[in-house]
Amino acid sequence: MDRVGNARRHAGSRLFALATAGLLALASCSHDGLGNAGTLDVNLKDFELTLSAPSVPAGTITLVAANAGPSVHEFEIFLVGEGVDPAALPVDSGVAITDGLAPVEEVEDIAPGTSQKLALDLAPGTYAVICNLPEHYANGMHATFTVG
Amino acid sequence: MLPTFVIGLREGIEASLIVGIIAAFLAQRGDRRAMRWMWAGVAAAVTLCLGVAVVLRIVNDGLPHAQQEGLATILALLAVGGITYMIVWMKRHSRELKRSLEAGARDALEAGAWAMVGMAFFAVIREGLETAVFLLATFSNSTNPVATGLGAVLGVAVAVGLGVAIYRGGVRLNLSRFFRLTGFVLVLVAAGLLASAAHTANEAGWLTALQRPAINLSWLVSPGSVRASLLTGTLGLQPVPTWAEVLAWVAYAVPMGLYVLWPQRRPAPELPEPHPTAVAPAG
Numbered sequence: 001m002d003r004v005g006n007a008r009r010h011a012g013s014r015l016f017a018l019a020t021a022g023l024l025a026l027a028s029c030s031h032d033g034l035g036n037a038g039t040l041d042v043n044l045k046d047f048e049l050t051l052s053a054p055s056v057p058a059g060t061i062t063l064v065a066a067n068a069g070p071s072v073h074e075f076e077i078f079l080v081g082e083g084v085d086p087a088a089l090p091v092d093s094g095v096a097i098t099d100g101l102a103p104v105e106e107v108e109d110i111a112p113g114t115s116q117k118l119a120l121d122l123a124p125g126t127y128a129v130i131c132n133l134p135e136h137y138a139n140g141m142h143a144t145f146t147v148g
Numbered sequence: 149m150l151p152t153f154v155i156g157l158r159e160g161i162e163a164s165l166i167v168g169i170i171a172a173f174l175a176q177r178g179d180r181r182a183m184r185w186m187w188a189g190v191a192a193a194v195t196l197c198l199g200v201a202v203v204l205r206i207v208n209d210g211l212p213h214a215q216q217e218g219l220a221t222i223l224a225l226l227a228v229g230g231i232t233y234m235i236v237w238m239k240r241h242s243r244e245l246k247r248s249l250e251a252g253a254r255d256a257l258e259a260g261a262w263a264m265v266g267m268a269f270f271a272v273i274r275e276g277l278e279t280a281v282f283l284l285a286t287f288s289n290s291t292n293p294v295a296t297g298l299g300a301v302l303g304v305a306v307a308v309g310l311g312v313a314i315y316r317g318g319v320r321l322n323l324s325r326f327f328r329l330t331g332f333v334l335v336l337v338a339a340g341l342l343a344s345a346a347h348t349a350n351e352a353g354w355l356t357a358l359q360r361p362a363i364n365l366s367w368l369v370s371p372g373s374v375r376a377s378l379l380t381g382t383l384g385l386q387p388v389p390t391w392a393e394v395l396a397w398v399a400y401a402v403p404m405g406l407y408v409l410w411p412q413r414r415p416a417p418e419l420p421e422p423h424p425t426a427v428a429p430a431g
Binding site: 069071072092093094095097099103104105106109111112113114115116117133134135 | 151152154155212213214282285286289290291292295296299300351353359360361363364366371372387388
């Protein structure tokens with residue numbers, strides 16, 4: 001009976017170790033993956049949007065968006081088309097008109113004092129980051145970066 | 149704390165409104181069994197959403213943005229379909245329901261009740277995942293997790309409280325007024341959902357026309373305010389809706405609103421036999 005009890009205990013702890021290792025592997029998978037360790041910080045506040053770097057390597061990057069507040073912000077990433085100046089978009093009813101920009105990603109509802117992280121796989125090109133809540137673009141919440 | 153309170157309130161009320169209405173409806177019918185299933189379904193949906201949100205956080209990944217928005221569009225369209233079914237069903241059966249409740253018979257209406265149990269579960273799933281992901285983010289990625297997290301939890305709690313209030317109020321109304329009122333509210337909710345489907349369809353890349361701002365409602369729906377969160381959460385009103393969103397809203401709200409508010413045709417009252425002396429004698 002003791003032998004059966006011991007075997008069961010070992011099986012249980014082995015399973016636990018496997019599960020933990022599995023979860024850790026999953027968690028680390030999404031960060032660097034294949035060695036492309038590009039990161040980009042997006043800093044949001046009233047009313048400024050700044051990036052930590054003007055360009056990032058092609059491939060998977062980790063983007064960290066932090067909002068220093070005091071308002072709630074969001075941001076959208078667009079691929080910039082030919083002949084479009086993302087810093088001079090027309091504004092209608094307080095929001096920028098994004099014709100000529102192809103939407104890539106969006107994160108909404110970033111509360112002040114919080115940050116959000118996401119992994120992106122970007123092809124080479126020029127990208128624009130905009131907070132398009134009413135009046136925010138016109139007050140300067142936009143930036144561009146290049147990939148590759 | 150207010151910013152996360154406002155977001156939690158908005159996210160929470162989108163589901164608690166529907167659940168409150170369905171719970172009131174089932175209570176009016178006296179259908180205890182369906183109600184128990186509904187609460188079980190809601191609890192299961194909440195647990196599922198929290199679980200999935202935790203997994204998403206660990207994996208730090210998700211569908212690409214366009215696919216996410218495409219999924220959101222499909223879910224919103226399904227919800228519009230479900231709510232439309234509810235509205236039509238309630239309109240068709242209100243008189244019949246009243247009579248059958250008074251007569252004590254309930255079997256013929258079983259299918260409708262179970263559809264609504266399903267709708268409550270589905271509504272919580274749809275809104276709950278977004279809410280759960282947001283709640284987790286406020287606790288884990290914050291410079292002041294207590295304040296931001298507490299604000300978010302309070303927002304959701306107030307939303308649940310409003311759902312309970314809707315349930316209590318709905319139960320107290322007389323049946324025909326309850327049907328009229330909830331039918332009207334559901335029309336507005338579904339119109340808002342259709343408008344937000346137009347919004348997410350654009351973000352999914354499916355709808356590229358009619359994207360100019362149609363009207364500036366940011367004076368009414370000023371981002372970050374409690375009023376905005378209530379208006380957006382219940383009616384789907386956006387600060388600066390596009391033409392596509394406005395047209396979707398009107399295209400649903402006008403015909404369905406007329407349908408709900410149109411008085412039911414009463415059976416023609418029996419006309420009395422014409423009096424014999426009314427017939428003028430010839431000559």
